[in-house]
Amino acid sequence: MAELITMPKMSDTMTEGVIVKWNVKVGDAVKSGDIIAEVETDKATMDMEIYSKGVVLHLAINEGEAAAIDAPVAVIGKEGEDYQALLDGAGNTSPAAEEAAAESAPVEEAVTIEAPAPSTPAPAATDARVKASPLAKKIAQEKGIDLNSISGTGENGRIVKRDLENVSSTPAAASVSTAVFGEESFTEVNVSQMRKTIAARLGESKFSAPHFYLTVEINMDKAVQARKQMNEISDVKISMNDIVVKASAAALRKHPGINSSWLGTKIRTNHHIHIGVAMAVEDGLLVPVVRFADHKPLSEISKEVKAYGAKAKEKKLQPEDWTGNTFTISNLGMFGIEEFTAIINPPDACILAVGTVKDAVGVVNGEVKPVKTMKVTLSCDHRVVDGAMGAAFLKTLKEYLEEPVTLLV
Numbered sequence: 001m002a003e004l005i006t007m008p009k010m011s012d013t014m015t016e017g018v019i020v021k022w023n024v025k026v027g028d029a030v031k032s033g034d035i036i037a038e039v040e041t042d043k044a045t046m047d048m049e050i051y052s053k054g055v056v057l058h059l060a061i062n063e064g065e066a067a068a069i070d071a072p073v074a075v076i077g078k079e080g081e082d083y084q085a086l087l088d089g090a091g092n093t094s095p096a097a098e099e100a101a102a103e104s105a106p107v108e109e110a111v112t113i114e115a116p117a118p119s120t121p122a123p124a125a126t127d128a129r130v131k132a133s134p135l136a137k138k139i140a141q142e143k144g145i146d147l148n149s150i151s152g153t154g155e156n157g158r159i160v161k162r163d164l165e166n167v168s169s170t171p172a173a174a175s176v177s178t179a180v181f182g183e184e185s186f187t188e189v190n191v192s193q194m195r196k197t198i199a200a201r202l203g204e205s206k207f208s209a210p211h212f213y214l215t216v217e218i219n220m221d222k223a224v225q226a227r228k229q230m231n232e233i234s235d236v237k238i239s240m241n242d243i244v245v246k247a248s249a250a251a252l253r254k255h256p257g258i259n260s261s262w263l264g265t266k267i268r269t270n271h272h273i274h275i276g277v278a279m280a281v282e283d284g285l286l287v288p289v290v291r292f293a294d295h296k297p298l299s300e301i302s303k304e305v306k307a308y309g310a311k312a313k314e315k316k317l318q319p320e321d322w323t324g325n326t327f328t329i330s331n332l333g334m335f336g337i338e339e340f341t342a343i344i345n346p347p348d349a350c351i352l353a354v355g356t357v358k359d360a361v362g363v364v365n366g367e368v369k370p371v372k373t374m375k376v377t378l379s380c381d382h383r384v385v386d387g388a389m390g391a392a393f394l395k396t397l398k399e400y401l402e403e404p405v406t407l408l409v
Contacts, residue, residue, distance in 0.1 A: 002077030002086050003052050007039070007067040011319040013197055014041045016068045019061055028056045030076060037073070042197035043286065043322055045315040055079045058087070066193075132159035139164050194283040202343045209262070210382040213341050216394045218401050219364075220357050220372045226404040234299055241277070241331045242302045244354055244376075246407055247400040249273050249294035252327055255393040259326050261347040262383045276325030276345055277305055279312045286312045287328060287345055288321045298407075329354060339375045349384040350393075353377040374401075 007017050017039040024036045030050060037048040058075040060067070067073050075083045130147045132140070136159045140147050145167055152159035191199075223243055230238050252259045252273050261268045273294045276287040288308035290301055311317045328345040333356035342353040355375040362371040376397070380390045400406055 002057060002075055002081050002083040003054070004072050004086055005036075005050060005052070005074040005076060006070045007073050008048065009069045010039065010041050010046050011043055012323070013043070013201070014069065014193075015196075016066050016071075016193065017041050018066045018193055019063050019073065020045055022059060022063055024056050024059075026056050026059060027079075030054065030056060040193050040315070042193045043319070044317045046318070050076070052076045057081060057083050060087070130159070131157060133161065135161050136164055143167075192283045194281075194286075198284045201346060205344050205346050209344055209346075211341075211344065211379050212382050212387065212390075213377050213379055214387070214390045214394055215339065215375055215377040216398055218374050218376065218398050219362065220374045220401065223401050223404050224357065224372050230298065234302075236299050236302045236306070238298050238302045239305075240333070240357060240374075241329070241354065242298055242305060243401070243404065243407075244331065244352075245275055245277065245290060245293055245301050245305070245329060246296075246298050247397055247404070248327065248329060248352060249275055250400055250407055251393055251397040253294050254396050255389065257389050258350050258385060258393045260349045260384050261326070262349060262381055263347075267384055270326040272326065274324045274326045276322075276328035276348070277308065278328060278330040278342075278345070279309055281312050281315075286317060286322060287325060288312065288317060289323065289325045291324065328352070333357060333374070339377060341377050342379050344379050344381055349381045350390070351379045352397075353379065 010017065020038040020040050022037050024030060024034075030036060031053045032051045034050055035047045036050050036056075038045055039048045054076040055078065056074060057077050057079075060072045060074060072087065075086060077083060131152060131154075132147050132150075133154065137147070139145070139161065140150075140159075143164070145164060147159055150159050150163055150167065151157070153163055154160040220240075223240070227238055227240060227243060256269050256271070259270045259273060261270070272292060274289050274291045275293040276289050278285055278287050288305075288311075290296070290304050293301060296304075308317065308321065311321070325345065325348060328342075328348050328351040330342040330351060331354040332340060333354055336356050338355045338358060340353050340355065342351045344351050353376065355377075357372050357374045360371055360373045361368060362373065363369075364371065376394070378390050378394055380387075
């Protein structure tokens with residue numbers, strides 16, 4: 001008997017999936033465990049496995065099209081078996097698939113706009129009441145003199161030739177073309193599954209959680225020196241962000257209230273420390289999680305973050321890689337950003353925005369010296385975290401980064 005294959009739910013936040021590639025075609029024989037398609041979810045591209053045996057009778061949607069969870073995507077059965085009644089009962093395509101098909105190609109529009117040519121300025125009207133001799137009128141016309149501005153010395157104030165002899169001509173201003181010829185254009189592309197989820201989750205976070213922000217500047221001289229010394233002996237290159245992750249984990253141990261979540265009627269204080277590390281990818285932002293970061297050495301944190309980065313770029317992160325965060329770090333220092341605020345990553349109560357390490361001038365032991373500084377900003381959910389609590393956490397984080405040897409104790 002023919003069996004309907006539907007879009008599976010591949011993550012807890014997935015609402016629909018896009019068929020990136022079919023690995024089978026109509027007429028192919030398949031068995032349980034076969035990977036029949038690659039599906040783009042809101043976080044990654046994942047394999048779609050089946051648990052049926054038979055022949056592919058029908059593919060309900062094309063590559064590049066979307067299907068909602070539980071919507072039909074294929075039919076598997078015996079060769080030659082009638083499956084139309086099965087499709088009619090389930091609906092051949094989901095609304096999401098129909099919408100994606102209607103909008104599958106990028107839209108480009110261009111409109112040419114031609115501004116009207118400027119009109120030639122009309123000659124100044126001649127005041128019929130101006131008294132001037134015919135010769136004066138002729139001279140005024142040749143020289144472009146406005147007779148209304150001349151006082152006549154002739155009989156009854158009449159303008160005569162002598163009145164124009166010392167008058168400078170006033171040529172009409174040259175006509176300047178203001179015609180604009182150009183093209184208005186734009187390109188529209190369909191929103192990816194990842195971007196849809198980012199928009200929904202961060203929009204919900206920003207407008208439901210009352211954010212407030214605390215910023216502190218940190219002297220990074222000793223952290224920079226420590227990193228240099230560690231990289232001279234370490235098998236894996238340790239980044240400044242790895243040091244921030246380790247220092248944040250240590251600070252969270254002392255301030256568990258920051259390592260919390262708002263649950264509506266409850267506040268959950270997590271005793272484990274799982275730090276999400278925000279990573280920019282082509283379609284948006286992914287936040288893989290370094291679990292039990294407070295118990296891991298810097299070298300292990302560095303290895304994990306690098307491995308996650310490689311998987312993120314290839315869209316190979318799995319649901320277990322990006323779930324379970326209790327605190328998040330977003331670092332834009334590598335782009336030269338000195339200071340910024342980040343939107344809290346649910347279900348966390350806080351997120352740390354990290355800027356670049358820059359050269360500055362500071363006072364060290366009463367002396368003005370060149371120093372390396374870094375600004376960090378803590379975004380807090382005011383339902384969970386108060387200002388004093390957030391400030392105390394930043395004070396401890398600052399102490400760890402300014403004296404990184406304390407992280408070894």
